Amino acid sequence: MDHSRPTPELLIDLDRVAAEYHALVAGLPGMTVHYAMKCNPHPEILAELHGLGCRFEIASAAELDLLTGVGVDPAETLFSNPVKPLAHIEHAHASGLWRFAFDSEEELDKLAAAAPGAAVYVRLAAHQIRSGVPSEGKFGVDPAAATALLLAARDRGLRPFGVAFHVGSQMLLPQAWRAPLRAVGQVMEKLAAEQVLLDMVDVGGGFPARYGRAVPPLSEYAAAIETGLAALPYPVPVVIEPGRAVVAAAGTLRATVIGTAVRHGRRWVHLDVGAFNGLMECLETGNELRFPVTDSRRAATRERCHLTGPTCDSQDTIMFDVELSAGLRAGDEVYIGSAGSYTSVYASSFNGFDPPHVRCTRDPGRFR
Known part of the structure; x- marks a missing residue:
């Protein structure tokens, strides 16, 4: 350890970042990883993950600019903040980002004006199970409202694209994904009756890192999520948005x-x-x-x-x-x-x- 350098100093092992990313890809097969860069957007971390083929999730235009600075294509990025400043939507859309989260009528109006024709995915409220770092409760709607919002998106010339949810940060209970996936299935069934088929289910982040206690193996999370996905009315591509588990x-x-x-x-x-x-x-x-x-x-x-x-x-x-x-x-x-x-x-x-x-x-x- 170099004691000559001033403290406090946060040391990041990029090889460990790569190893954790590979572990997630192997442990959660068939799920596209979009790193939630809010938990650590250091450019060297972003460049490392980009080089490994990782995709990204952002919450602001500034985060998108950090990504484009290391060569990330905005078209492969998700804008998962359900409520965004209008200028951020305009900037992201002009840059080539085309998938945006939302959970309200007002957000749809902004998206229709600033990102016409964009693909949108609605944020579902997750069943309340206490996570290690409680973070839910601010966003999300119930299945009936989610269905109505995606149909309203279609009426505004937007593309109803998917459903997203987040079970909470540092989730130590793999079964936390079960109830939200049942709700996803309800939304998909109601939309199918209106001739709307979805192209994405975003099961969020929440996958834990090891602190002072053991965490369940990724295989248990994979099993819980795969069981929920198997019960959906039709197959749909799945994305995850890990942050803590990567870095x-x-x-x-x-x-x-x-x-x-x-x-x-x-x-x-x-x-x-x-x-x-x-x-x-x-x-x-x-x-x-x-x-x-x-x-x-x-x-x-x-x-x-x-x-x-x-x-x-x-x-x-x-x-x-x-x-x-x-x-x-x-x-x-x-x-x-x-x-x-x-x-x-x-x-x-x-x-x-x-x-x-x-x-x-x-x-x-x-x-x-």
């Missing part, structure tokens, strides 16, 4: 201890990175997301510590009861694993503390 394990967040203190019998270890400048998911999950952690001392004697960030906000705590080397002090380093997703993108400079610098490499052994 989380590839990232190691290198941080420096800026101070320690014993409070109420427990040692607090303060780092130069925390919830507000890189680890916001700690707050989102109530500190339940257990990142694997090591430190530069690697001492045989261990003690349980509370790992916290640099700001003066008491919420800025990463994890409680983390086992680290005894005697950690200012200047030592702590390495937070599985940090490749939703770290640099969520980071701010709150309280004047810098977000992590991102550095990509191909030396998988150097972070261990």
Whole structure:
């Protein structure tokens, strides 16, 4: 590990990114991967995945520009944000992107005006099953509304193309895909009665990364999804939108201890990175997301510590009861694993503390 470089630093192993992508392709056969770039849009990650044949999913025109900057064809990209600024729709459509998500009449009006003739896919609300990082509830409609919206799209000169849903981030229950796929089948049956056949089912993301606990094998997710697809009224191409499962394990967040203190019998270890400048998911999950952690001392004697960030906000705590080397002090380093997703993108400079610098490499052994 290069201790001469300043921290906080997010190290990304591009070989691990490639390995995780290949694992998804092999483990979920027949499903086209569109990487959800919102979780880490670093250009070197995008270029790596593009070179492997991965496709992409965006939520804004700025994300599309990042993709075209590394040679991605907009025509192979999905715009899955159900509510988009009009200017973003115009820009994407002019660039050659032709598939857009929606879940409202007003969005259809915008699409008809700014992307005439475009293909559209409606967002279904997913059955509420708590995921590791709860993220659903904002978007989606029921099957009856989804059917009506796709027929309304046809009336506006748009192409009713597909149905999408998302079960929630870091989903540890493969059966979470069952109920939404049953709802997809209902929509397809109702549309077929109106002579409308769909060309895409987007089963979203949610495939988990390994943090402090085991995750089900991909084979269980594949089995649940394939069972649901087999029950649909006719075969239809399937896409997935993984993010965390592609990049989380590839990232190691290198941080420096800026101070320690014993409070109420427990040692607090303060780092130069925390919830507000890189680890916001700690707050989102109530500190339940257990990142694997090591430190530069690697001492045989261990003690349980509370790992916290640099700001003066008491919420800025990463994890409680983390086992680290005894005697950690200012200047030592702590390495937070599985940090490749939703770290640099969520980071701010709150309280004047810098977000992590991102550095990509191909030396998988150097972070261990």
